[in-house]
Amino acid sequence: MVAVRLWGSLAELADGQQTVEIEAANLRQLLDGLVRAYPALKPQLERGVSVSIDGKIYNDTWATPISEESEVVLLNRLVGG
Amino acid sequence: MSRIHVTTTINNDETDYLCETDETLLDVLRDHLDLTGSKEGCGSGDCGACTVVVDGRLVCSCLMLAAEAEGRTIETIEGMAGGDALHPLQQKFLEHAALQCGICTPGILVAAKNLLERNPNPSEEEVRYWLAGNLCRCTGYDKIIRAVMDTAANTRGAA
Amino acid sequence: MRFETPTSVDQAVALLAADPEARVLAGGTDLLVRLRAGQVAPSVIIDIKRISEMTVISQEDGGWRIGAAVPSAEMNEHAALKADWPGVVEAADLIGSTQIQGRATLAGNLCNASPAADSVPAMVVAGALARIAGPNGTRDVAVQDIPSGVGKTSLGKGELVTSIYLPPKPAHSGDAYLRFIPRSEMDIAVVGCGVAVALDDQGKISAARVALGAVAPTVILSQSCADTLIGTTGDDAALDALAAAATAEAKPIDDKRGTIAFRKDVAGVLAKRAAKIAIARAKGEA
Amino acid sequence: MPKDEYQSRDFKVVGTRPIRPDGIDKVTGKARYGADITAPGMLWGAILRSPHAHARIRGIDTSKARAIKGVKAVITRDDFTYQPEDSDMADILDNCMAGETARYDGHAVAAVAATSKSIARAALAAIEVDYEVLPHVTDVDEAMKPGAPVIESGRQQENVPKGYSENVTGRSQYGHGDPEEGFKQADLVIKRSFKTAATHQGYIEPHACLATLGSDGQGDLWVCTQGHYMVRNVCAGVLGLDAGQLRVTASEIGGGFGGKTHVWMEPTALMLARKSGKPVKLMMSRDEVFRATGPTASSSVDVKIGMTKDGKITGAAATYRLQAGAYPGGIAFLSAMCGFAPYDLENVRTEGFEVMTNRPKAAAYRAPGAPMGAYPVESVIDELCQKLDLDPLDARLKNAAREGTKSSYGPTYPAIGLEATLKAAQSHPHWTAPLGPNQGRGVACGFWFNFGGDTCVSLMVNPDGTVSLSEGNPDIGGSRASMSMMAAEELGVPLDQVRTIIADTASLGQNEVTDGSRVTFAVGLATIKAARHAVEIMKERAAMTWGIDPEAVDWRDGAAHPAGPNAGKFPPMTIKEIAAIASNTGGPIAGHHEVNAEGAGVSFATHMVDTEVDPETGAVKVLRYTVFQDAGKAVHPDYVEGQFQGGAAQGIGWAINEEYIYGDDGRLQNAGFLDYRIPVASDLPMIEPVILEIPNPGHPYGVRGVGETSIVPPLAAIANSVSRAAGVRLTSLPMSPPKVLAALKAE
Missing domain, CATH: 3.90.1170.50 (Aldehyde oxidase/xanthine dehydrogenase, a/b hammerhead)
Structure with a gap:
């Protein structure tokens, strides 16, 4: 299981949990697993998120590996100028 | 509507064109004469990107009617280099990386050249005030001012 | 829209009189902005820069006549003019960028009738006269009587300003103009102030004129401000009184460039600072 | 170690300052911008x-x-x-x-x-x-109130609590710990509200x-x-x-800055x-x-920070309300993420509200959300330092985020450069230079993420051995120079043997926009990998010519070499020689790389500024400015400095004079460069750039993005400087003369 940290307003939609556990070995499995376990997160996940895995930020790459020890943090989808 | 026939000298070449009364010199340079080095950043004389020299004086070409140019002598950025030899200011702008996007560069070069022709030894403050009508949004002006000062110092050293 | 280039004042007057929608083009730095913004749509544009008498600065009866088509930059390069009326020349030099300086004129700045015109308070305290040509001949009018409201002048049909006359510089006199702008350049005055003074043999101020710009629809030539200086040496007490009088005289509005409170305060500050410069100049110290 | 991880090395081309390849066209007026071309019958x-x-x-x-x-x-x-x-x-x-x-x-x-x-x-x-x-509404606080004119109904996200106007379309929260507990441990707690005006990117084209x-x-x-x-x-x-x-x-x-x-x-x-x-x-x-076109958002912010006597921040909270203009979207979440990002905090909470108003659709502007994220935080930290009599650099160092810090937005930091910028600031002569009357010195820190994203690069080795590089990101500040440099570095050829062009959409695969300070990082990464790809092919061609195994070929100094004595004795084959016989060895040689370059390195900066306030008019003059920023690795230092200086200049404008001014009728009153006052040359001093290089572990050369971070600290650095010069805390941007004078008179 991977511990995934949610930002505040997402936590409210995940039964108030700041951190949820998801069975996942890569980014795609993580995102799919989140929606399965917490359907209320779906609108935000569809609008897009960025995911910090061990301090590096990923937006899209499904195959990005995630280990059980990884620090995983969900972030609003980042934009730049 | 009948158009106005204007005969003028641009970058040492005799040039004539037809223009409407409401066309600016910048419109004619860009749209009729393909001299697109002068840029339109504001159309109101506030940014200096369209700066040219008319009879020795700096002018925003967006604030001059094309019809006014009859008999005048006009210099634009396209006339600044001599063939493949860059003007010293152009060379210094490259060496000092005094441009990022480059859209303000033609106007600033034309204005800086006119300054150095009048004042070969300007202070930093004089350069900054002379160029106050040429907006640059990329550089913070630092490298531009250095390039102008360095050109002036070099030119004095060579003289 | 037609474009005309008269070569004499008479031709210009005739063109102007013939067409109520005609506009005079001097430096064009205001007219072209308005044209582009669609605020004016003249039927004919009359370029006065081919009228030779309008393009020169000449000495006349100890004073200076500045043609209506003379750009500010030429005034700034005219050492003798600058020596006599540094405040007027500096005010003209503040109008816009180097590029604008190559085109903008005193007469244009005056006839554009902006409350914030930099050169106007300076000309007013210098006692400048505008020479007006029209269908009925020529007349001279005090500069402060030309603007009649925001964007409006007292010029009649077919009339145009052909030159500005700066009178002979009185003995032991000095003038100055300061304005406040948010940046160091390229702004319209939030407040402007011109001061001219003359000193008597004891070094006391015998005559003073103080004019405020951008704090009313037209320039304010303030006697109450002048009275705070006359008879004094321009000491701190007099200058503080001047500042208070200028603040009281200012009748500004709130707009995007400043608030009423700010403009009133700064009118006092500028009056004091300009007076110091004018007095120093009168003493020959600056 | 995978090849795209950072490896320390001695550079030959990277780090030098060559003249940019598009330079002559740009100083002679030949370069063609958006409005510079025509078509027959147009x-x-x-x-x-x-x-x-x-x-x-x-x-x-x-x-x-x-x-x-x-x-x-x-x-x-x-x-x-x-x-x-x-x-x-x-x-x-x-x-x-x-x-x-x-x-x-x-x-x-x-x-x-x-x-x-x-x-x-x-x-x-x-x-x-x-x-x-x-009816219309242009102010963010007004637009949030129930009963405000609604710009478009039905766009509110599920995360917005009840009690707000439908104009509030989104809300996000970040942080950890319990700020209320933290405030109890503090010796001083300061709570203040701040406002920033909408500012435009102000590109000249x-x-x-x-x-x-x-x-x-x-x-x-x-x-x-x-x-x-x-x-x-x-x-x-x-x-x-x-x-x-x-x-x-x-x-x-001709400039973009996100716009x-x-x-x-x-x-x-x-x-x-x-x-x-x-x-x-x-x-x-x-x-x-x-x-x-979009200015960036205006903002309304509440910040509360608690600090101990010795400068430790014990609790931190901020609420950001940003107006996004006439459509849903917004960047308050970025303010909420970035505001406290420079600090190592036990108790921190931030909240961001996205708000629609009757203004143009807000656009990205250089580190979107981060400047208004940092400004209130850095202002309150400065005020705490003043009241607790602490050195503002010492206090920041005491709380500085470093490797292993759990950031205020969640992730734990890898190697980062904030401390290095603070220490460089402390030891710089600017910090101890004397100040005159009515002058003040301000410092502030700033953070930005930097991005990567979809990137394609194609590198062709021409028959004469020269190199053509195609990339798909508009060159906004010298990136063609940087790409040519990285390709030359990797291939071991002189820089003048490489020319980089920006390909059209039909000539190269998808590329993310030039944003998020991504180009030198991501396109640079793809360029390096495309070059390595071409090198592999050239090694194969040399091996084929020599009749040895490609594994037995090394590439250095622009030529293939036998890897060692066992590989055989052959004179090196240069890129020219390999290119000349390409038709005989299998055909044209080209390398390419397509990637979604994720994992960009975050960056930090510390800015220091001296200002002088005219006590009679409220006018602010910037006297001296120094930028300390981590670039990871400066590929072309001139253009890194240019980014530092340009960001600082835009920040100065934002802090002092730039603002969107709306009338009661909801119309924009200053839609021109006359009254939208960007800094002119005579407004600014020289801006000294100090480049620090703490390598990004996720890039072969250690490159981090540099383009955006430089606009994050200036708002607060100048506000702190002006507040110290004026002796009164300024809490609303821009600090235009009427506002400063009013604050002085209220004191």
Whole structure:
């Protein structure tokens, strides 16, 4: 299981949990697993998120590996100028 | 509507064109004469990107009617280099990386050249005030001012 | 829209009189902005820069006549003019960028009738006269009587300003103009102030004129401000009184460039600072 | 270690300061920007815009405009018959051409194409629009209140609590620990509210494009943009075209700063071209740029921070309310993420609200959200330092985030450079230089993420051994120079053997826009990998020529070498020699790399500024400015310095004079460079750049993005400087003279 940290307003939609556990070995499995376990997160996940895995930020790459020890943090989808 | 026939000298070449009364010199340079080095950043004389020299004086070409140019002598950025030899200011702008996007560069070069022709030894403050009508949004002006000062110092050293 | 280039004042007057929608083009730095913004749509544009008498600065009866088509930059390069009326020349030099300086004129700045015109308070305290040509001949009018409201002048049909006359510089006199702008350049005055003074043999101020710009629809030539200086040496007490009088005289509005409170305060500050410069100049110290 | 991880090395080309390859064209006026090209038979486009802040469009009569000779097309929203399903695309379409309502002063309502500019202007004047003026709201705090005029109903996200206007479309929260507990441990707690005005990117080149579009759906677009692939995808999505049928070419770009990462009018140009059957050139005036393209958000912020006597921050909280303009979206979440990011905090909470108003759709502006994220936080930290008599650099160092810190937005930091910038600031002579009367010195820190994203690079080895590099990101500040340098470095060839061009959308795969400070990082990464790919091929060709195994070939100094004595004795084969026989060894040689370059390194900066305040007028003069920023590795130091200086200058403008000013009628009052006051040359001192290099572990050369972080600290650095000079805390930007004087008089 991977511990995934949610930002505040997402936590409210995940039964108030700041951190949820998801069975996942890569980014795609993580995102799919989140929606399965917490359907209320779906609108935000569809609008897009960025995911910090061990301090590096990923937006899209499904195959990005995630280990059980990884620090995983969900972030609003980042934009730049 | 009948158009106005204007005969003028641009970058040492005799040039004539037809223009409407409401066309600016910048419109004619860009749209009729393909001299697109002068840029339109504001159309109101506030940014200096369209700066040219008319009879020795700096002018925003967006604030001059094309019809006014009859008999005048006009210099634009396209006339600044001599063939493949860059003007010293152009060379210094490259060496000092005094441009990022480059859209303000033609106007600033034309204005800086006119300054150095009048004042070969300007202070930093004089350069900054002379160029106050040429907006640059990329550089913070630092490298531009250095390039102008360095050109002036070099030119004095060579003289 | 037609474009005309008269070569004499008479031709210009005739063109102007013939067409109520005609506009005079001097430096064009205001007219072209308005044209582009669609605020004016003249039927004919009359370029006065081919009228030779309008393009020169000449000495006349100890004073200076500045043609209506003379750009500010030429005034700034005219050492003798600058020596006599540094405040007027500096005010003209503040109008816009180097590029604008190559085109903008005193007469244009005056006839554009902006409350914030930099050169106007300076000309007013210098006692400048505008020479007006029209269908009925020529007349001279005090500069402060030309603007009649925001964007409006007292010029009649077919009339145009052909030159500005700066009178002979009185003995032991000095003038100055300061304005406040948010940046160091390229702004319209939030407040402007011109001061001219003359000193008597004891070094006391015998005559003073103080004019405020951008704090009313037209320039304010303030006697109450002048009275705070006359008879004094321009000491701190007099200058503080001047500042208070200028603040009281200012009748500004709130707009995007400043608030009423700010403009009133700064009118006092500028009056004091300009007076110091004018007095120093009168003493020959600056 | 994988090859894209950072490896320390001695550089030959990277880190030098060569003249940029596009330089001569740009100093001679030859470079072609958005408005600089024409096409045979071309028409001039122009757009009619709403004079109202909010109005229902009851009808548009274009008949008089159509009747004017020389008018070849007149379009309104009715001509856009394709309705995108995607809500972002639908919003972009509606922003390009208003549907039922005009949502802000400047919103496009109709457009024309004509044979001359003046005919086009006359046609606009002849279009009659029947407006029903609606109530409007332009202030963010007003727009949030229940009962405020609603810009568009039904756009609120599920994360917004009850009790707010529907204009509040989104909310996000970040942080950890319990700030209330933290405040209890503090010796001093300060709570303040701040406001920042909307500011425009202020690029000097107005938007411009030249479009053709046939009835068969094939089109070409020449446009100044930060991302021509984005323009292609959006135009195709908005107009219902096939992306593959639309080729977009990026012109030289005259500044962007985020403002050209969006589509504002290009679909209109394409529609005019389709209706008229002619090429159409469409350019914005400066007035249109201000009224109709996105400034960044204005903000209203509450911050509360607790600190102990010795400078430890014990609790931190902030609420950010940002107005996003007339469509959903917004960047308050970025303010909420970035505000406290420089600090190692046990108790921190932030909250961001995205708010719609009757203003132009807000756009990205250089580190979007981060400047207004940092400004209130850094201001309160400065005030705490003043009141607790602490050195503001010491206090920041005491709380500085470092490797292993759990950031305020969640993730744990790898190696980062904040401490290095603070220590460099402490030891710089600027820090101890004497100050005169009415002068003050301010410091502030700033953070930005930096991005990567989709990137393609193709590198061709030409028959003479020279190299052509194609990338797909508009060069906004010298990136062609940097790419050529990295390719030359990797190939071991002289820089003048490489030329880099920006390919059009039909010539290279998808590329993310030039944003997020991504280009030197991501395109650089792809360039290095494309070069390595070409090297592998060249090694194979040499091996084939020598009759040895490719594994036994080394590449160095621009030539293939036998790897060691066992590989055989052969003289090196240079890139020229390999290229010359390419046809004999298998054909042309090219390397390429396509990647979604994720994992960019975050960056930090510390800025230091001296200002002088005129106590009688409130005027602020910037006397001295120094930027300390971590660049990871400065590929071309001149252009890294340029980014530092340019960001600082924009921040100075934001802090002192720049603002969108709306009248009570909801109209923008200063849509021009005269009264929207960006800094001029005589406003600024030299801006000293101090480059620090803490390598990004995720890039082979250690490169981090540098373009955006430099605009994050200036707002607070200047506010702190002015507040110290004036002896009164300023809490509203810009610190224009009337505001400063009023604050001085209130003291």
